[in-house]
Each structure stands twice: as C-alpha cells, then as structure tokens.
Amino acid sequence: MTQSRWLPYALIAPAMVFLGIFFIVPLVQTIMLSFQGGSGFGLENYSKMVGDLNFGLAIKNTFLLVLTVIPLQVGLALAMGMMLQKMTAGRDVVLWIWTIPLGVSDLAAGLVWLALLQNTGYINSMLFAMGLIEGPTPWLNSETPVTLFVAVVLAEVWRATAIVLVILVGGLQLIPKEFGEAAEIFGAKPWTRFTRITLPLLKPSLQSALILRTVLAFEVFAVVYALGGRNFPVLVGEAYVWQRENQNYGVAAAYAVLVMIISLAATIFWLRALRTKPEAQA
Amino acid sequence: MAGIVIDRIAKSFGAVSALKEVSLEIADGEFVALLGPSGCGKTTLLRIMAGLETRSSGRVLIGGRDVSDLKPYERGLAMVFQNYAVFPHMTVYDNVGFGLTMQKKPKDVIDRQVKKAAALLHIEPYLERYPAKLSGGQRQRVAVARALAVEPAVLLMDEPLSNLDALLRLEMRAELKSVLREAGTTTVYVTHDQTEAMGLADRIAVMHGGKIVQIAPPTEVYSRPASMFVGGFVGSPPMNFIPVEARAGSVALGGQTLAAPRASGALTLGFRGEDVTLAPPGEAMPFTVRVAEPMGSHLLLTGRIGDAVVRVVAPPASIVKAGETVGLRLDPDRIVFMDAATGAATDLAA
Amino acid sequence: MTGPRRFLFVTGVITLCAWILVPIYLIALGSFGGRPAVFKWPKDWLPWNASLDAMLLFLRIEGVWNAAINSVIAAGLTMIFSILLGAPAGYALARFDFRGANAFRLLVLLTRAFPLAILALPLTVIFIKLGLYDTPFGVSLVHTALALPFAALVTASLFVGIPRELEEAAWVFGCTRWQAFTKVVLPLALPGVAAAAIFAFVISWNEVFAASVLTVRERTLTAYLLTVLSESPLHYRFAGGFILIVPSVLFIFAVRKYLFAMWGVSSK
Numbered sequence: 001m002t003q004s005r006w007l008p009y010a011l012i013a014p015a016m017v018f019l020g021i022f023f024i025v026p027l028v029q030t031i032m033l034s035f036q037g038g039s040g041f042g043l044e045n046y047s048k049m050v051g052d053l054n055f056g057l058a059i060k061n062t063f064l065l066v067l068t069v070i071p072l073q074v075g076l077a078l079a080m081g082m083m084l085q086k087m088t089a090g091r092d093v094v095l096w097i098w099t100i101p102l103g104v105s106d107l108a109a110g111l112v113w114l115a116l117l118q119n120t121g122y123i124n125s126m127l128f129a130m131g132l133i134e135g136p137t138p139w140l141n142s143e144t145p146v147t148l149f150v151a152v153v154l155a156e157v158w159r160a161t162a163i164v165l166v167i168l169v170g171g172l173q174l175i176p177k178e179f180g181e182a183a184e185i186f187g188a189k190p191w192t193r194f195t196r197i198t199l200p201l202l203k204p205s206l207q208s209a210l211i212l213r214t215v216l217a218f219e220v221f222a223v224v225y226a227l228g229g230r231n232f233p234v235l236v237g238e239a240y241v242w243q244r245e246n247q248n249y250g251v252a253a254a255y256a257v258l259v260m261i262i263s264l265a266a267t268i269f270w271l272r273a274l275r276t277k278p279e280a281q282a
Numbered sequence: 283m284a285g286i287v288i289d290r291i292a293k294s295f296g297a298v299s300a301l302k303e304v305s306l307e308i309a310d311g312e313f314v315a316l317l318g319p320s321g322c323g324k325t326t327l328l329r330i331m332a333g334l335e336t337r338s339s340g341r342v343l344i345g346g347r348d349v350s351d352l353k354p355y356e357r358g359l360a361m362v363f364q365n366y367a368v369f370p371h372m373t374v375y376d377n378v379g380f381g382l383t384m385q386k387k388p389k390d391v392i393d394r395q396v397k398k399a400a401a402l403l404h405i406e407p408y409l410e411r412y413p414a415k416l417s418g419g420q421r422q423r424v425a426v427a428r429a430l431a432v433e434p435a436v437l438l439m440d441e442p443l444s445n446l447d448a449l450l451r452l453e454m455r456a457e458l459k460s461v462l463r464e465a466g467t468t469t470v471y472v473t474h475d476q477t478e479a480m481g482l483a484d485r486i487a488v489m490h491g492g493k494i495v496q497i498a499p500p501t502e503v504y505s506r507p508a509s510m511f512v513g514g515f516v517g518s519p520p521m522n523f524i525p526v527e528a529r530a531g532s533v534a535l536g537g538q539t540l541a542a543p544r545a546s547g548a549l550t551l552g553f554r555g556e557d558v559t560l561a562p563p564g565e566a567m568p569f570t571v572r573v574a575e576p577m578g579s580h581l582l583l584t585g586r587i588g589d590a591v592v593r594v595v596a597p598p599a600s601i602v603k604a605g606e607t608v609g610l611r612l613d614p615d616r617i618v619f620m621d622a623a624t625g626a627a628t629d630l631a632a
Numbered sequence: 633m634t635g636p637r638r639f640l641f642v643t644g645v646i647t648l649c650a651w652i653l654v655p656i657y658l659i660a661l662g663s664f665g666g667r668p669a670v671f672k673w674p675k676d677w678l679p680w681n682a683s684l685d686a687m688l689l690f691l692r693i694e695g696v697w698n699a700a701i702n703s704v705i706a707a708g709l710t711m712i713f714s715i716l717l718g719a720p721a722g723y724a725l726a727r728f729d730f731r732g733a734n735a736f737r738l739l740v741l742l743t744r745a746f747p748l749a750i751l752a753l754p755l756t757v758i759f760i761k762l763g764l765y766d767t768p769f770g771v772s773l774v775h776t777a778l779a780l781p782f783a784a785l786v787t788a789s790l791f792v793g794i795p796r797e798l799e800e801a802a803w804v805f806g807c808t809r810w811q812a813f814t815k816v817v818l819p820l821a822l823p824g825v826a827a828a829a830i831f832a833f834v835i836s837w838n839e840v841f842a843a844s845v846l847t848v849r850e851r852t853l854t855a856y857l858l859t860v861l862s863e864s865p866l867h868y869r870f871a872g873g874f875i876l877i878v879p880s881v882l883f884i885f886a887v888r889k890y891l892f893a894m895w896g897v898s899s900k
Contacts, residue, residue: 005730007724007728007809008724008727008728008733009724009730009732011720011721011723011724011728012721012725012736014716014717014720015717015718015721015736015784016721016736016739018713018717018776018777018780019739019740019743019777019780019781022751022773022774022776022777023743023746023751023777026751026754027746027751029754029755030750030751030754033753079644080648083641083644083645086641087645094645094649095888096884096885096888097649097652097653098648098649099884099888099891100652100656100881100884101652102884102891103834103879103880103881103883103884104876104877104880104881105837105838105839105854105880106838106840107840107854107857107873107876108873108877108880110873111659111857111869111870111872111873111876112655112659112873112877113655114870114873115655115658115659115662115866115870115873116655116658116659118670118866120670120671120672120673120675121675122658122675122677124674125673125674125675128673128674129674135673136673158651158652158655166892170892173892212744215747218747219747219749219750219841221840221841222840222841222854222858225858226861226869226873229861229862236747239750239753240841240844240845243753243845244844249753249754249756249757252753253754256747256750256751256753259747259750260747260750263746263747264746267744332800332804334800334804353803353808354800354803354804355803355804355806355807355808360804360805361800361801361804363800363801364797365795365797367795367797367798367800367801369798369801369802369816370798370820371819371820380802380805381805381806384805384806384807384811385806428801428805432805438804
C-alpha cells in the first residue's frame, strides 16, 4: 500500500516514550544519585561502598559465581541440545521438562534448593541413608562458605540453564543437516563435526545466550538470599540492603552503577569475543 | 470491464531506477503478459497498477479513471499472487467470497457468485475445507476463483503458476486461458516464463532494464524480435545470432545470398533453430556439431558457426554425430538482421 | 545407535529429566507436609503425610493472600501494557522500512545489556510523589519496562512470519489497512501474541528486586516472601516457593510451542 510515512513512527511512539520514561530517565537518575552525597556532588557514595566490609566479598562472590555458573550452563545446555538433536521419540516431552525452569523465579529456585539442602533436608536424608553423615548437618551457614557456594551454583544451574538451552536449540534448528552430512561423507568423526561445523555455526546463538545469561547472572540476588540470607554477600544483594535497611539510596545507586558497568563490559566482551564476520554468516 | 492506460510510469528506489517512464495501453478485455527476466521491473509495474507500490511519477488509468492516488481497495481490481495468498484462517468458501463480503454484497449474491467461480475452477468439493488441507494446485484454483468471484474490471496476476510443478502448470495454463476467455476480463499477467506468455497472452510486453522493449502479439515477438535481447530471451532454444558483413546490399553465407537491410557494414544475423534445413557440407553454411541431444520430438544440435555458438533443431530421424560438420541452409523469410552495435532490429525495407 | 551407547544416551536423558523434576517434587512434598515433614528425620520420599491443610494454613497467614492478589494484578497489568505498547512497535519493525528502525531496534536490544530491575531504585522517589509507590500499578510499570522490549521483538518475529502477500491480498480485495489487520493479520498472529502476553505475565510474576524496592505494605508475592524469609518457618517458605512455581510451570506448558519463536529472535 502507498507507504504512509508517519504510520511506523506512530506505531513505535508509545513504546519509545515508555522506554524513555522507564529506562533512559531512571538510568540517568541512578547515575546522578550515585554521585550525590551528604556533602554535595562527588564520589562520597563510592568511597562508602568500597569501604564497606562486605564490598570486597560481594565482588569476589559475584564474579566467582558468574565464572563458575556460566561455563557449567553453556556446557550442559550444549549437551542437552545435542541430545535433543538425536532424539526422535519423546523429544517434545523431554524438551518441555527441560524448559520448565524457564518459568521459575530465582527466589523460588532458591527455596526449592533450600528444601533439599536444609539441615533436615532431602539431600541430608539421602547422605544419611548412604551412611555418609551421622545426622542432620548444616551446609548453608557462614561456617560452611564452600558448600553454601556450591548450593548457590546448583540452584543457578538448575534454574537458568533452560534459557541457554532454548536459545541454543533455536540456533541448532537453523543449521541445515546437510552440513553435518557433508562433513560425515568426507570422513569427519562426531566430535570433529561438533567442533568444526556445529559450534562455529552456532556462534551467533551462543553469543546472545551468553550476553543474556551473563547480564542476568551479575544480577543474582534472590537465590542467594533464599539459601543463605546475608551469609553470602553479592553485589545486587548489597544494593538491596543499602536501600532497604540502611535507607541509603546513594550507596545503593553506586552499587547499581557498578553492576551496570560490569554488565555493559561483559556484553561488549561477548560481542567482540564471538564476533561473526558478516560474510561468514549462515 | 475496462481498459488500462499506463502513462509514463517511473519508479526509483533511491538511486536505482526500477522503471523508466513506461507507457502501455491495454484494451478492454485484452490479455497482456509482462515478460522479462527477474529485476526487469515487471512485478514493480504490476504492483504500481494495484496500488501496492508507490510510483515516482506518471499516471495509471483504469477504465478512463485516474487511479494513481487511490488506495488498493479503492481501485476495484482483483489480483492473484505468486504464493496464492489464500487466507489460512478462512474456509475456501470464505476466501472466494472475501472480496464480495468486503463490498457488503447481500448473502444470496455472494453465495451465487462464490458457487459460480468455484464451478468454473472445479473447487466445489472443497468449499468447506481450510486451505491447509489443499494441495498447491488446489490453492492456486482458490486464489483464481477468489479473484474471478468479484467479477473485476481488471485482473492482475503475478507469476501465478511459478510455484506449481511442471505438469500442473501445463494443465492450469490451459484452464486459465479458457476460464479467462469466457470471463472476458482485462488481464495483466506477469511472468518470466516465455512459454506461459506465448500460450496465454493476446500481446506480450517484453521488459528489460525497466523498459518495455517490445510489445506485440506472441508470434511476432517470437519471429520478429525487436532486439537481440528479445530474440535471446523468448523461445527455447533461444534465437541464434551470428556476425555477418554486408556487401553491395547483400550478405553471402557459404553458398546462400541473402538480401541485407544495408548496403555495407557489420550486421548481426538472427535465426531460429528450427528455421534451417540441413544440407551437405560445402553446399551451405558450415556448422560444426559439438553435442547432439535427441529430444524425442526433435534432435537438438549445439555447435559453432565461426566463433558463434549456434543451436539447431533437426528432424528426429536425422543422423548427425558430434564432431561432424554439416551445412545449414536458412529460410530467407524467417531471418532477422540486427544492428551489430546496438542490437536493435533493422528493418529490411529501411 | 547401538546397545551400550544407546543405554548411555537414554540414561543421560532420564537423569537430566530427573535433575529438573525431582527438586520440584520435593519442594511440593515439603510444602504439603507442613511442620512435621520439615523436621522429620530421615525424610519420607513419598507423600504419605501430605495434606492440603499445610497449604491452606499458609494461605491464611496475614498478607499472603493479599500479596498473591497484588502479584496477579501487577502481572496482569504488565501483560496488558507490554502487549498494547509492544505489539504495534513489533508490527512497525516487521512491516515498514523506516528511518530510525535500526535505532529503535538498538534501544530495545540495549535494554538487555542493563540490569533493568535495578533501575527501580531512583523511581521510588518519583513514585512516592506521584502516589504510585506501594501500588501494584507502579510495580507493573517497571515490570513493563522489563517485558516490553521482549514483547516488541517477539511480536515482530510473529508478524514477519505472516506473509505480506496475505495483507496485500486483503487490500486488493477491498480492505483498508486497519480492516486487513483485524481480519487477516490479527487472527493469524493471535496465538503467538497470547504466548508473548503469558511470558510478560511470568516475567512480572517472578520479578523480585523491583517489586521489593517499590512496595512496603502492598507487597507482591515475591516481595512478601523475600521480606519475611528470615523470620518465617521453613514449611511456609516451601509453601511460598511452591505457589510461585505452579503458575509459571503451567504457563510454560501453555506457550511451549512458541518458546523458539520467542527466544530465537534474540540471536538476530
């Protein structure tokens, strides 16, 4: 139809305005807020943040979590995706089961694993039945930082592998079977086919899965709270505490800005690390 | 019923000009095919007629009314799309009746028209089905029935048969022709398939590079192409072209002397593969056969005359082998001369 | 595949299914078993002592029911807003070639690189002034900012999947643009749009941080659970977790056909 020039703009205008008000404005405000302290404009909030006892711990914990969880999730999702490729009967059911956690919130996931890992929980019951422990054993308090960390990793992998899986399966479906078959005819073994054909062609999907997951992983907070309370400080959790309990919006905003900078850096990192040349795209 | 006037229609996409001031008059009830390779502008021209595409300049008149600035739904025409565009969420009946429903026709009129169009295209058994349950050929029939049901003044068809397999295409082509002749609808038919254009159209408009390079009845386009492009595009095998030199108003070709349109100078001689007779070598133009393909109805010979690749259609029983050199004698009434530089046909009389 | 390899493969698939399902089963046991089940040692693995009483008890705690209602309101509003705002934008991205389309696409994608929920922090101040603080409506506005980019991209991919020719056919046969949209495009896109709406609902239903920051008394369920986490007994926590999970799982089941249409677009 005769292209009305104004129509597309009218159609995107409401979304534009909304994102302007609820994304751009708070973004700018958060940054401003983080520089406003009791003594005017400056780095006061940041020095308060860095000086806090939990700050170093929160940074360490958050990064440790991201660096452990993401490779596990990608590896697991790749394995699951390849399994689904091979499956004929029951593929839909299995896929549905594997994507259930997609709808589970981080808070709920934390509570699920709390049910399993609490002192008199199911995992302890199992270990007891196997004779490995002698009675109810705590895993999630400040004296057991390693098992608490493992618990958070378990909950995160359990909950958020599904999103990586869905993105990767979507990408796998776009790769024509002929490529693998051609490689097979020329004598490529399954592992070679996976590393030389599938993985390179999957790069764009891997990239978007990694960006999405990394940004969300730096936001990790409710899982940790459900499992260990404040025994395991993470960055967004600290922002919550400063806003909620200390009523200090400035320091909370400083944490928010820090998380944003880290997220943005991670995004840029993945964009560069997994760049596909335009002419090499499938 | 209405005629169409295309008046100096031009269209450019940014710096690229897709149509260069194309003009075309189509008489009431006439069937015109727009024929050309992809990218020649034929589909753009059709879509401008439909109002689906804006024009850069020029006018479109349908039945004497200037429709250039009207929306598609105000133009009162019907169209058959390349991928059928049959609405998947409506039954065949609702699809065929769609145009009439939009015109707010009474139910009994719609019913009558739908049944009539369905009968014409033999889709009555499927009226209550959904398109997903139909084959490609059946969907195509629904698309045509939907267009005919509104009894449009003008019917536009955009490569309607290109998604059908060869056999079905042949069948639908014959059927389209008989149905449309009966309806007497002014039809513009876009295709890149020259056999479709030849078989269906009253006139063929051959398009190339955003221009109409020839508009004429099929037989004329075939035997008297306006340019080397038309000769090469229309017909299978395409027309053969060999460079010749005119001397004293005639061209001498190994034993044959043909009248030339010019006293002297370089020319290109064009002839169809079937307009030759085989002769013993030495008595006619020498033709070195490289490949001989028996096609059943004829023997297709590919070879060279001088440096030019030439394809010749010989009787099926001819005994010619690859590597052999035979003589070719041309039918002097069926040859064309082209200007060697421009590739445009030069009239013998001129 | 043959003998042992096939066995390995099937075992792997079943193990991974159990990895997802068993924890959900166990939290269900925990939440229906009530107080005795939590402290039972060692645990029962089958629901011998499960009853609805424990769950009903939880729902009768002051604030829980109200929080659940607030969650439903916030998620419902989020669903409506993100589709109403996102679907037109998606249609524009799918059907028009316009200056600024790429800039808009970039803005939408950019929201992914930011931890959006954190942006609720400065909004508290404005929301208090505007009377939006501590209301499900206010929460839904922030959640819409989360779900809207998603809704726009998903609907864009849905509309791209509906051939332009269908719309053009409708125009040629007498439809205005709006009629063609309602008669042809919308009926075809509706299941997918519904799936996108459900997903927007789930995004809001699950969100913790913004909801906690923006409410005090009118908590959503997630915010409520987070604040009472440290002081509430374990079986209440499990009941809360279980109630959070149930609708999400059902919704994912409802939209399972569209999962790839939705997340596939993120690779574009």
